[in-house]
Amino acid sequence: MIRRFLKGRAARKLRRNKLAIASMAVISVYVFVALLGFVGVISQASTQERVLPDKTPGWLESKPVDDRAADAIWLADRIGARVERAREETDPEAVRRLLDEVSMAERSIIDAPFEEIEALYATVQAELDEMYEVFDEKDLAVDDIISSQLRIQRYRERDAERFADRIAEAEQTIAEAQARVPDLSVAAESELDDVEAALESLMPTPDGLRGAVYTLRTCLGSDNQGRSIMMKALFSVRIAFQIGFVVAIACVILGTALGAAGAFFAGWVDYGVMYLVSVLSSVPSLVLLAVIVYIFFGSPIFDNPAERPGLALVPVYAAMGLTFWVGTCRVIRGEVMKIKGLEYVQAATSIGFGRVYTLVKHVVPNTAHLMFINFALLFIGAIKSEVILSFLGLGVKGQPSWGRMISQGKDDVIIGFFWEVGAASVFMFGLVLAFNILTDALQDAFDPRHVD
Structure with missing residues (x-):
């Protein structure tokens, strides 16, 4: 038939x-x-696992620098909380369980002695401190531009001729800050790259078959819960x-x-x-x-x-x-x-x-x-x-x-x-x-x- x-x-x-x-x-x-x-093979549990920070875009699209920095800080804080708790444990298996709580699907903290993990985390903290300094300097420059623009607006509303010197001073401040911002932006992104590299050493992206699975999971990004x-x-x-x-x-x-x-x-x-x-x-x-x-x-x-x-x-x-x-x-x-x-x-x-x-x-x-x-x-x-x-x-x-x-x-x-x-x-x-x-x-x- x-x-x-x-x-x-x-x-x-x-x-x-x-x-x-x-x-x-x-x-x-x-x-x-x-x-x-x-x-x-594709289970409901796999849809509920965190694989990335919140609202990470998918393939070929990256987050802005400020969002990347926020994600790096979030991940470092997440790792740091488990490292602090692990210092109080004496059982190696208990330490490993604590560190595995940070895992995002196939991506997890390296399997190494706890002393090595502490050293890598210290490197992350040092890189973060340097990043904070550059980002703070950049934020101050941006704040100088905004505050100076507001002062100029107020002076002109009151009496532009009377406050001409102050307006010129504020314009000079804006020019100097604007000249610093591009270099600070490059430096901030460079410091962020160093932080991300340090985090990658501590919590590397998997390779091989696990890496292929993780790439599939993350190719379209993550939702508002990661x-x-x-x-x-x-x-x-x-x-x-x-x-x-x-x-x-x-x-x-x-x-x-x-x-x-x-x-x-x-x-x-x-x-x-x-x-x-x-x-x-x-x-x-x-x-x-x-x-x-x-x-x-x-x-x-x-x-x-x-x-x-x-x-x-x-x-x-x-x-x-x-x-x-x-x-x-x-x-x-x-x-x-x-x-x-x-x-x-x-x-x-x-x-x-x-x-x-x-x-x-x-x-x-x-x-x-x-x-x-x-x-x-x-x-x-x-x-x-x-x-x-x-x-x-x-x-x-x-x-x-x-x-x-x-x-x-x-x-x-x-x-x-x-x-x-x-x-x-x-x-x-x-x-x-x-x-x-x-x-x-x-x-x-x-x-x-x-x-x-």
Whole structure:
């Protein structure tokens, strides 16, 4: 059967569609990433580990000098606090445990005698002291410029001719300070490089396989808690596939069953199905989704993502499953209305097959092409709806998702930090675009109305 399908006209037409093949390749990559999430290679714990200082930009973008200095001071203070506590310990294992508390994923303090670590930390402190002196001198020069500009403004407002000498003196101060600032900026950056080099000696960036993993974690930077944006985006692929697959399967089954039954049996069955479809269609879908999800709020079973992460997604499944089947129901109903009048269906009825058997055996299988198309449409629809619900705080809870990433990173866009929002948007765009292309290709290949 599979061989016959692969040799059929529809399969051949699908294989000739290069865009469809490319989209299937992209989807395969997403599927592989999702499988890594399901088997635990990309775990939720990996999305919660600190890998960098807060709001570190990703690849090819560096922080301003002042922000780099703040990060270096933060890391030095973090190491210093553990070193001070380790001095009070006599057990080497206890000392190592304290030092490992500073670790950022694969990056940790070197495995060396504590005396060597103390010496390296002393070097860091010495470099920091030199950096402080240069930065303080630079800050004083900038303060001189600002204060002198304010004095000039006040003198001119009062009496420029009377205070001409003081204005000239302030202008001279500004000129001297402005001449010093460029050299001080270069010196400050040089001192900062020395501090970062000293920290690198004490807490080196890993190499080899660990280094490759750490590079992957940090290539898109970190969020406002220092967590890996890349790991959150990759883990969210699993959440997207989990929600999309469950919702699409449930809605295709429910929509096909109700639509086929209504069209085939007609009468009160069809009236009941269409009445339900009309009621659900009369309410805006987003409002209906939000209301259904809100019903589950406060539930000790479903609103406890820390203890029951799987059940925490049930409200999302329920909201989408109870609403998204309507479109599939309409499409399948229309197709069954045409099929049930065909000769082979009438022949099956005339030779004594029951109506249910005829429906299941001869009618529903001939709507399979519509099931495939609707599955793809429902899959991407569920993913987009999850993003909207999570952005509004009504979707996924307690674990990363693209919607939560956009919600958490939206305020950072104002200050120019777009990495979290950008990563979630690009990952979602790639999957949705690939499925849209594949859906069009499936419709073109399998829908009888598109036969060449």
